[in-house]
Amino acid sequence: MAELLERCHRLGSDPRNTNYAGGNASCKATGIDPVTGESVELLWVKGSGGDLGTLTEDGLAVLRLDRLRALTKVYRGVEYEDEMFAAFDYCLHGKGGAAPSIDTAMHGLVDAVHVDHLHPDSGIAFATAADGERLTKECFGSRVLWVPWRRPGFQLGLDIAKVKREHPEAIGVILGGHGITAWGDTSEECEANSLEIIGTCQEYIDRHGRPEPFGAVITEYQPLPEAERHARAAALLPIVRGLVSTDRPQVGHYTDSDVVLDFLASEKHPALAALGTSCPDHFLRTKVRPLVLDLPPTAPLDDVVRRLKELHAAYREEYRAYYERYADETSPPMRGADPAIVLVPGVGMFSFGKDKQTARVAGEFYVNAINVMRGAEAISTYQPIDEREKFRIEYWSLEEAKLRRMPKPKPLATRVAFVTGAGSGIGKAIAERLASEGACVVVADVKAEAAVEVAAGIGSTDVAVPVTVDVSDEEQVRAALEQAVLAFGGVDLVVNNAGLSISKPLLETTAEDWDVQHDVMARGSFLVSKAAARILIDQGMGGDIIYICSKNGVVAGPNNIAYGAAKADQAHQVRLLAAELGGYGIRVNGINPDAVVRGSGIFASGWGAERAKVYGVPEEKLGEYYAQRTLLKKEVLPSHVAAAVVALTAGDLSLTTGLHIPVDSGVAAAFLR
Incomplete structure (x- = not known):
């Protein structure tokens, strides 16, 4: 053995x-x-x-x-x-x-x-x-x-x-x-x-194969330069993901390897792709055949989107007809008519599945299929098993039984979360909790090393990826969300958590103090929400935007003008965006924590020492001090805030939007009216 x-x-x-x-x-x-x-x-x-x-x-x-x-x-x-x-x-x-x-x-x-x-x-x-x-x-x-x-x-x-x-x-x-x-x-x-x-x-x-098994190169289908290719992929992926999630939500994966791009630039690729894959392992992962865009990569984006929608509708009709041609009274129900593989000449391949690993592996299997087609066409003619046999494998009762044995999906399975300020404290706890509930997580932080460390601690790149972003910089925000799309196919759940605090009396608060806090929290939340909303709207799958606000946005405290005002700005953004985005099925809610000392990046950066000085207690006792002034007398931890994010996004509060949830152990002055 x-x-x-x-x-x-x-x-x-x-x-x-x-x-x-x-x-x-x-x-x-x-x-x-x-x-x-x-x-x-x-x-x-x-x-x-x-x-x-x-x-x-x-x-x-x-x-x-x-x-x-x-x-x-x-x-x-x-x-x-x-x-x-x-x-x-x-x-x-x-x-x-x-x-x-x-x-x-x-x-x-x-x-x-x-x-x-x-x-x-x-x-x-x-x-x-x-x-x-x-x-x-x-x-x-x-x-x-x-x-x-x-x-x-x-x-x-x-x-x-x-x-x-x-x-x-x-x-x-x-x-x-x-x-x-x-x-x-x-x-x-x-x-x-x-x-x-x-x-x-x-x-x-290698010895006997013809040199161009896929035929001549189609000039107008040649790959775009890498930067343009990735930008076009990022623009298309949310739209395609929304289409292929018609029957059930899917996570996406993007591949632009030379194998894929060369195949899609060849004259034979439409006919070969239409034949589908052959090895049972291949088409069980990739479906009977892919959806293939028939426009060049330089076509106007609006034309490409319109054509993809037409091709998707046709694919669903053809797949249903395929099922009905071969199904009998013993066949399992049709599992869904959306493609698992979408090929875009000059841009690459989008593959989809119930999680990132499944989506990635589907893409890897189609690369295998391309290699198989190349080899078969080099020495002969590619001739996969016939369609009836493919159906017998795809809808085999034994395969259906294996699918039914799979564990029930977690509450946030298929959802892609983008968490800012996730390199420490509350953001880290949120990223870890969302991943534990099944979400794919983009760990976004201004500190690159912190983002990398947190993402690696969560798991492989099938579960979490790091991005470096200063949320006050519009171009960096756009680029970070583009990375999220290229990693997982889109975004479903945004957590505006990035923040900092400088605790000073009014007369000591400088314009720079004011600007840096408003830039990160008020402006940063606005920029992230705006860029994310474009993706959410393109997907057409609804979604969640969560603001980590603060009790300080409701209750006036001493020596806290800039931070409190920025948090109040965030709190009203929740209401404004809930009203504006509800028509797209996008829910916007806020969480008002208070005194999250343990593990907090804000408190560790000097805020804790300042607040301890204000309240006349040792800094190491600050968490206990905050707890004793609450109704429940319990210290608030980052995990408590993360639990509130899950409560708002995992399905039990599916009709709730515009809400602020206090996570403060009970501060009567902060009760919302």
Whole structure:
């Protein structure tokens, strides 16, 4: 088993060998029956939904080989594949480990100690070539055999086992429309055979392939310069995200790799894209085919938006017709008619999913599909499996069952949050809490290192990304929100938290003190809300803008003129924007914290010392002092403010806008009237 995991990690870490969560590997060895104490032959195989590159022991399914192979005696044919998959549960050893995948039969029935099943681009190029069988024979002779397309399952396992039995000299097979399978008596031999098939396929393509497999370059579809390309992508992504979220909200991912841009600049790309992908792993992630814009990147933006809306409406009609052509009384309900992949010549690819990882992986799979099409067109003609077979995979009851086993999404799943001042204190707590509730988070702060540290602490770039921004600078705000759009496809939830305070009496407060606080809080909130509102309106998905205001915007305190006035400005922005943006489904609310001392960037920057001096208490006792003057006698923490943000945005207060929530442990003078 240790050898198996090491092999999986090596194979799965190289995208030339297989895609994310694609393929599987196995080994056979003896174990002890926990009941009889007798030795039994077992199969360890990657379980359903796992990823080879990161596989652990917990991700392996463990089955009794004698029971698995005995299923051949009760197999009733391809019409009964589903009952064979259900029978795997009766073959499990002990607790069985992970849930077995549909490819388990392939590994158990093939008479080899070690088996790999992979989805390499070069191998699938052979598998999807119109004359793939001839090419396989020409390239490998009898060392690697051809197995015609067969939906994954028990019969495919029988087919491969028969090839292995009848051709002892063979090291593996190419599976029509699908991928490759290799085997060996040792883990090293199996891995070497897998790599030989992958490398030999690629060498054949490199040696015999035509130089321009996608045809001539379309001059007007050439990529825009990078800065223009990203600006056009940022302008289009929120609109496209809103369109593809017609059935359910989606998170987006943007790719402008050379592979994508070169494909979209070629004359064959419309016809090839229309054929769709072939490998089951590919089109389960990317849908049956992408939506392809048929305008050059220099077309006026309004024309592009209008055309995208027309193409989206047509895509939905065509997808519904596809479903209705092949669905029967046993088919699961249609899961949604929106595309997962949108291709924009000269700009790149937008991919979408229920979270950032799903969206990113969908894009990676379509890059795999482009590589497959290039290889197949280089040595033959790309010919994926037919549409009916694609439907049988996409709406397979076993696939539906796997989807139903997935955990319930978190309250803020699919939502993209942009939090200013998130490098410390309240903003950090808000960013962390929103991410824990399922949101993708853009950690925005004027201090680059702080933003990077907080984002890294939250998780990978699939969950949080840092941006550096001075919210008082309009161009920086625009650029920061553009980064948010390019990272996650749009923005849904904006938290205006950036702030600072300079505590001085009126006569000591300078015009500079006044300006810097109003620039960050009053002007900064205005600029962020304005730039974000454009995105929210383009998306057409509603959204939330939250202002972290203050008790000081309601209650007059000593030596606090500039800060209190700036907070009062923010408080009224909430009311004004709630009234203006409600027609777009955008809710605007405020939170009025007080005395959030612990972890606060404002208090740590000198404000705490000033307020402690005003109230005549030691600075380290300031939080306790504030708590004792409240009705509840409890200290207010950043986490309490973060909880209020979640309460306003996670769905329970869906019809609330224009509200200010006090988070102050009870300050009677700040009660809103």
